[in-house]
Amino acid sequence: MLRALTLTGGVITxxxxxxxxxxxxxxxxxxLFPVQLAFLVAFGVLLDTLVVRSVLLPALALDVGARTWWPARIAGAGSGGVDRSGPSAIAL
Structure with a gap:
């Protein structure tokens, strides 16, 4: 997760x-109305870019763990319920 953040962080920011x-x-x-709308949208985009995508989502992904990659196939109880052989194996 940290590698993904470092590779894409500059582009997203x-x-x-x-x-x-x-x-x-x-x-x-x-x-007046377009000025207010422009400020609100610009502030919201900056908040989303700098706080949500840089801090909150990586922290949530670390807390949730392998369940972050939800649409993975269920392989069974032996592997924790996640099939680690598919494309999401790189991200885990």
Whole structure:
């Protein structure tokens, strides 16, 4: 999980910052409603990018463990209920 975060963290963060800047650019419109909407969306995107996807989701994935990869086939009781031979074996 830490490897996945380090490999994709820069891309996710930069994409979120660019998206937030795009919505923040709408704040120069002289109408009140688009300015408020632009601020709220830009703030929400930054919050999602910097807090949720960088901190909360990796922490939740570490707490939940192998159950994070829910659609995996059930192999039986011997392997903990998760088939570790499929594509999700890399992530575990």
């Amino acid at each position: 930069s994409a979120g910052v660019v998206l937030a800047a795009t919505f923040a650019a709408l704040s120069v419109i002289p109408l």
